[in-house]
Amino acid sequence: MKPVYLAGRGLACALGLTVKTSLTALSRGSDTAATCVLPGESAPSFPYRAIADTQSDWNERACTLIRRVALEAGAERACDGALFIATSSFDIGAVEQGAAGMDYQAFADKVASWLQWRGPVYVLSTACTSSLNAMMAAHALLRSGEVEDALVLGVELSNQLTLGGFAALQLLSPDRSKPFGQDRNGLVLGEAVAALRLSNHQNSPWQMLGGANVVDGRQPTSASALAIVNMYQSALAQCGLAAQAIDLVKVQAAGSPGNDAIEAQGLRDMFQVIPPLVSLKMAIGHTMGASGAAEVALLTACLEQGVWPTYADSVDETLGVNFMAHQPDAVRRVMATILGFGGGHATVVLERT
Template sequence: MKPVYLADFGLACSLGRGKPEVLAGLRQRSQPVATRHLPGMMGGDFPYHAIPGSAGDWNERARELVRRVSEEAGGGLIRNSPLFIATSSFDIGAAERGEADIAYDLFAAKVADWLAWTGPVHVISTACTSSLNALLAAHALLASGEVEDALVLGIELDNRLTLAGFAALQLLSTTTSQPFGLHRDGLVLGEAVAALRLTTGAASRWRLLGGAHVVDGTQPTGATPSAVVAMHRQALAAAGLGAGEIDLIKVQAAGSPVNDGVEAQGLREVYADMPPLVSLKASVGHAMGASGAVELALLACCLDADAAWPACRDALDEALGVTLATVRPEGVRRVMATILGFGGSHASVVLERT
């Protein structure tokens, strides 16, 4: 099996468009959050992490963002390689405005055309875990030696259907995202686009060691402790590591009253000595199918020596038995990154600093 490296990445989220803007936004410590309004009995005003700036209609804006993050990741260098598109909402935002038909294959072709992509295109849609599953699929392909490069593209852009669905399930906060928070009351959604360029051709700063995807459909809208435990243990086994060799865990911790507790329970069972934990949902919102790629890219930014660290502003729920790192941990070499999603989907990847 060949080693697989994260060669570079591009990112657009509520903190900014491109890595320099994202880092500047993170240093501000207090980012403005937009509001989305939904009519009806289950509606109201909900906080929403929107990408700043606009470029016309939905398709024009999406094309500009996809091109921007792909070029930032160096995607233009590998256009004849496999492209993995990860999303849970496709271009439903454009369809809502009458600017697109609802056809998944047409969306894939549209994105490939935006990038002038000539290589094979794969679409992964497993709700919130889409990006991490795309990353796992790309890792398997590269590690086998079939190709040397691939681009994983996570896309989740503003639409009313996703927001309305979460509101109808009463899963949204009307205030803020409070990961593992004492007063957590739900999720805050957001839009984001991220590109991760993978390679076996040359070593780079981060190596992707592997990961795991565990599905437990007994709780279709949430996580289960046994699946959280299985996900972590299978990912550790795939990476050839023990629990004590993980230096940092990027948790889901989206502020859900139930799911945060389930995740904390699973973490306590796997890690006798709990490594530092970090959640990024309060900084960029929950970007659904793009969240795995988005949060990996943001975490890589946060682990730079001169970068800011996500602020932990709210009181934590001590009953959960876990805490969040308030400053960047020293000597981080191996990172576990997880996403928990609808359909009982639990996914994780392990990265190692080379």
């Protein structure tokens, strides 16, 4: 089986339009939240971490962002390989502007044409875990030798359907995301377009070792502590690692009162000594199907450049977990986790080579 490396990355999010500008904003502790208002009289408004740009047409905006991010990741070196498009909302934003009804095949064809992609194209939509599952699917193809290069593209752009759905479920914070916070009161949504170029050819300090996706749909809008444990155990077994080999865990920790507590329980149940923890959602928002790729791109860059997020709110001591206030020393192996609707629990394991 062939090794798989993270050969390139690109990111547009609320922090910035590139990985570099996002790191700069994160290091300054910039507050990027904008207000998003639901349609209708006396409708509530919520903070929303949007990408700062000026294009109003959904398709034109999506095309510009996807091309920009793919170029940053070096997608031209992989365009004969496999393209994995990960999203939970597809182009519903274009439909809301009056475009033709949503067609998943048409969306895939549209994105592939924007990138002038020549290889096979796959679309994954597993709610919030979409782009981590896309990473695992790409990893399987690359490991087997079926392709030598792949691009995982996470796309999540603003639309009223997603915002309205989360608001109706009373899952949104009225002020800000407070990961594992004592006064956490909901999550904050955000936009992101992220690209991860994976390759059999080593030109990167990061190797993807594997991952796992465990589905427990008994609670379709919340996580399961048992499934979290099973997810971590499955991923470690696939990679041939023991729990103590993990130096850092990027957690979901979106600020949900219930889910944050369940995730903390899963961490306590899994690890005798909980590794250092980090969360990025207070900086870029919960970017749904793009969140896995976006947070992997940002986290690996943080670890390389010595940039670390800051947390404005105190952690709930009853959860039995805490965040690292600074970058831990000698981080070699990282687990990046996303928990999502439908009972999806996904994590990938990266090793710094």
